[in-house]
Amino acid sequence: MRVTDASLSLRRLCKRYGDLAAVDGFSLEIRRGSIFGLLGPNGAGKTTLIRMLTTLLRPTSGDALVEGFSVTTQGRQVRRLIGVVPQENNLDRYLTARENLVLHARMHGMAPSAYDRRIDELLEMTGLASRQHDFTDTYSGGMQRRLVVARALIHDPRILFLDEPTTGLDPQSRRAVWDHVQSLTAQMTVFLTTHYMDEADTLCDRIVIMDHGRALVDGSAAELKERLAHAHRYELQLKGGGDRYEAVLRGLPFVTELKRDGDLFCVALAGEECLKPLLDAIGNADLKSVSLREPTLEDVFIELTGRAVRE
Amino acid sequence: MLKGPFTVWWRDMIVLRRSFFSELAAVVASPLTFYLAFGFGLKGFIANVDGVPYILFMAPGLITMTAVSAAFSESAWSLWFHRRVQHTIEAYRVTPITVYDIVIGKIISGVTHGTVKGAAVAAIIMMLTTLHLQLASLLAYLPYLLLGSMIFSCVGTICGTVLNKPETIGRVEAVVIMPLIFMSGVFFPVSSYPAAMLPFVRLLPTTAIFEGGRYALLDGTLNAGYVANLAISAVAAFAGAVWVFNRRIEE
Ligand SMILES: Nc1ncnc2c1ncn2[C@@H]1O[C@H](COP(=O)(O)OP(=O)(O)OP(=O)(O)O)[C@@H](O)[C@H]1O
Numbered sequence: 001m002r003v004t005d006a007s008l009s010l011r012r013l014c015k016r017y018g019d020l021a022a023v024d025g026f027s028l029e030i031r032r033g034s035i036f037g038l039l040g041p042n043g044a045g046k047t048t049l050i051r052m053l054t055t056l057l058r059p060t061s062g063d064a065l066v067e068g069f070s071v072t073t074q075g076r077q078v079r080r081l082i083g084v085v086p087q088e089n090n091l092d093r094y095l096t097a098r099e100n101l102v103l104h105a106r107m108h109g110m111a112p113s114a115y116d117r118r119i120d121e122l123l124e125m126t127g128l129a130s131r132q133h134d135f136t137d138t139y140s141g142g143m144q145r146r147l148v149v150a151r152a153l154i155h156d157p158r159i160l161f162l163d164e165p166t167t168g169l170d171p172q173s174r175r176a177v178w179d180h181v182q183s184l185t186a187q188m189t190v191f192l193t194t195h196y197m198d199e200a201d202t203l204c205d206r207i208v209i210m211d212h213g214r215a216l217v218d219g220s221a222a223e224l225k226e227r228l229a230h231a232h233r234y235e236l237q238l239k240g241g242g243d244r245y246e247a248v249l250r251g252l253p254f255v256t257e258l259k260r261d262g263d264l265f266c267v268a269l270a271g272e273e274c275l276k277p278l279l280d281a282i283g284n285a286d287l288k289s290v291s292l293r294e295p296t297l298e299d300v301f302i303e304l305t306g307r308a309v310r311e
Numbered sequence: 312m313l314k315g316p317f318t319v320w321w322r323d324m325i326v327l328r329r330s331f332f333s334e335l336a337a338v339v340a341s342p343l344t345f346y347l348a349f350g351f352g353l354k355g356f357i358a359n360v361d362g363v364p365y366i367l368f369m370a371p372g373l374i375t376m377t378a379v380s381a382a383f384s385e386s387a388w389s390l391w392f393h394r395r396v397q398h399t400i401e402a403y404r405v406t407p408i409t410v411y412d413i414v415i416g417k418i419i420s421g422v423t424h425g426t427v428k429g430a431a432v433a434a435i436i437m438m439l440t441t442l443h444l445q446l447a448s449l450l451a452y453l454p455y456l457l458l459g460s461m462i463f464s465c466v467g468t469i470c471g472t473v474l475n476k477p478e479t480i481g482r483v484e485a486v487v488i489m490p491l492i493f494m495s496g497v498f499f500p501v502s503s504y505p506a507a508m509l510p511f512v513r514l515l516p517t518t519a520i521f522e523g524g525r526y527a528l529l530d531g532t533l534n535a536g537y538v539a540n541l542a543i544s545a546v547a548a549f550a551g552a553v554w555v556f557n558r559r560i561e562e
């Protein structure tokens with residue numbers, strides 16, 4: 001990638017809290033106009049990373065360039081160019097929704113002639129126009145979230161940071177946010193974190209899965225799934241006799257994983273060549289169908305970060 | 312250059328304007344209670360103080376007390392609330408606004424609260440009694456009002472920045488701020504202190520605020536020593552508040 005194509009460039013970025021490396025030597029280049037998705041279990045370091053990129057947190061070491069400006073030494077220039085949707089809503093409950101937006105516009109040095117129309121548009125887009133003169137603490141969680149997204153867009157940022165933007169939204173609003181994010185990339189780069197695999201799959205051009213402060217994999221959704229293609233997962237639908245066949249399948253040395261739902265089995269095999277012995281062992285009598293199971297992004301995620309729930 | 316602080320202040324003024332009249336009763340309740348209890352209730356028991364009827368003697372102190380404690384509370388509680396509860400400070404900090412803009416804007420808001428609330432109490436006391444102030448007295452009082460509110464606003468800013476628990480802020484108010492105000496000449500002349508303590512008491516910025524403010528309001532005189540003391544204290548408190556806020560916020 002040419003240097004000038006990179007909207008965001010992370011250079012061995014680190015943040016330590018005592019012995020804990022919350023972000024541990026992250027290096028990354030993100031292409032202008034792309035939608036970048038950062039995935040990882042709770043406590044992986046996603047929010048810490050975003051807080052450093054948005055100048056809220058000073059890195060312990062390393063640096064990052066936002067459109068060429070350093071987050072450690074040129075914070076003010078960086079902040080002109082970014083829009084931020086933090087993980088926790090931080091609206092002012094003593095101001096109305098519209099006043100919240102106006103305050104933000106003024107902090108970006110915008111004049112009323114510039115922000116009034118823009119705010120009308122954004123309120124329309126987020127479906128909040130009719131409630132714009134209400135105080136934000138009378139809003140539902142999802143409405144507050146949409147208002148925070150609107151606030152981040154007022155000043156037409158070049159890079160938009162979204163930390164779990166759709167958590168707590170209903171399916172309609174989630175889709176509305178997706179559509180909007182997709183329509184933005186003509187002018188801006190989007191950096192988002194999410195726990196929704198379908199969201200990352202539909203939206204992101206590129207995904208990094210991180211854990212314990214480090215990047216584990218990097219690529220498009222298709223590329224990440226490709227990594228698991230070697231796992232050889234098949235679905236077997238039987239006509240009956242599930243219990244009997246479960247015992248048979250468990251006895252086969254080359255079946256590395258087995259999940260059962262009634263007469264539907266999902267098996268992972270040690271290799272492609274094991275498919276024939278598998279079918280021989282089951283026989284034709286009760287077999288209804290066999291199909292190759294495409295790995296999902298969630299399979300990749302679990303494979304890389306393990307099954308254990310984080311503290 | 313002041314556009315940043317002005318924007319932060321602008322937000323606080325929207326909120327003040329909306330809440331002013333509902334807040335007014337709470338603001339004037341305690342100074343007015345003191346005024347009626349001591350001024351009228353104890354009327355027969357207290358003679359003139361420093362050659363002035365007691366009810367007049369304590370009026371300036373009550374006005375000043377309202378102003379400086381309002382400046383302190385506004386700054387302390389507002390910073391704590393925006394930092395710990397609403398996290399609005401972080402919303403400000405991802406815009407081109409600087410940390411200095413935020414703290415300066417917040418201090419100006421504290422001074423505004425102090426001045427406006429002090430003026431409200433002054434207006435009510437003037438309606439109730441014979442304290443009829445000349446323009447000269449008011450002008451002489453202005454530096455005390457502004458510098459006093461400024462000092463207390465800066466101290467409040469420091470408290471709201473370093474203290475994370477609301478009950479600690481409440482304790483500082485009860486154990487440090489209120490005693491300091493009461494012992495600095497709201498209800499008695501500092502000349503009542505033992506002679507050995509007097510030189511120290513006179514050096515306190517709070518003495519300068521209350522004694523100096525009273526001379527200004529009752530006689531229309533400006534005490535150069537007191538004003539100088541306040542100016543120096545205000546500059547020091549401002550520098551301290553900005554430094555503390557900057558260090559604490561930029562983790
Ligand atoms: N101020 C802090 N002091 C000490 N440790 C911290 C601090 N902030 C974050 N951490 C630690 O850093 C690690 C990363 O936290 P972070 O909030 O970045 O995770 P995350 O990936 O955003 O998680 P989630 O999905 O739950 O939002 C966690 O182990 C957390 O406990």
Ligand SMILES: [Mg+2]
Nearest residue numbers: 046047048087
């Ligand atoms: Mg997080």
